[in-house]
Amino acid sequence: PFGHIIWCRVNVGSCKRWQTPPRHYSSHLESESLQEGSKTWIMANNGDLGWDDKVTFKCVSGNLPTQHTCVPVEHTAPGHSVPITVQFDTPLQPGIYKSTWILMHDGVAFGHIVWCEMEVTAPATDHQSR
Numbered sequence: 139p140f141g142h143i144i145w146c147r148v149n150v151g152s153c154k155r156w157q158t159p160p161r162h163y164s165s166h167l168e169s170e171s172l173q174e175g176s177k178t179w180i181m182a183n184n185g186d187l188g189w190d191d192k193v194t195f196k197c198v199s200g201n202l203p204t205q206h207t208c209v210p211v212e213h214t215a216p217g218h219s220v221p222i223t224v225q226f227d228t229p230l231q232p233g234i235y236k237s238t239w240i241l242m243h244d245g246v247a248f249g250h251i252v253w254c255e256m257e258v259t260a261p262a263t264d265h266q267s268r
Contacts, residue, residue: 164181164182164183164184164185164241164248164249164250165181165182165184165249165250166179166180166181166182166249166250166252167180167181167182167219168180169252172226172254172256175225175226175227175228176223176224176225176226177223177224177226177254178221178222178223178224179221179222179239179252180219180220180221180222181195181211181214181219181220181222181241181249181250181252182218182219183214183215183216183217183218183219183220184216184217185216186216187216188213188214188215188216189211189212189213189214189220189241189243190213191210191213192243192244193211193214193241193242193243194208194209194210194211194241194242195208195209195210195211195222195224195239195240195241195242196208196209196239196240196241196242196247197224197237197238197239198238198239198240198247198251199237199238200235200236200237200238200253201235201236201237202226202229202235202236202237202254202255202256203226203227203229203235204224204225204226204227204237205225205227206224206225208242209222209223209224211241224237224239224254226254226256228256228258229256229258230258231258232258232259232260233257233258234255234256234257234258235255235256235257235258236253236254236255236256237253237254238251238252238253239251239252239253239254240252
């Protein structure tokens with residue numbers, strides 16, 4: 139065998155297929171820490187097609203609230219990278235929250251899955267802050 143391993147996930151109940159479209163590919167280069175409610179990922183276009191208006195960054199699972207579950211992606215030529223920023227809302231209840239994202243081309247997922255995790259701790263009471 140040669141080349142990259144390509145994954146495919148099929149949700150049988152909904153009959154929706156997730157697959158890597160021909161010639162579209164991405165990789166996650168780096169990301170910034172969650173700062174002031176936003177997270178930025180740097181995604182590289184490793185395919186041989188440019189990313190156009192049909193490429194979006196979509197939330198595919200998670201419980202970390204955001205006002206936008208689909209974010210537009212700037213046009214990106216092959217061999218170039220683009221920062222993609224998502225704004226998250228801080229949950230009021232303590233717990234660990236996660237949001238999982240992937241690039242989509244015309245509704246079909248491709249590339250690496252990335253995520254953001256946030257831990258919300260209980261607010262300090264008067265007794266705890268002394």
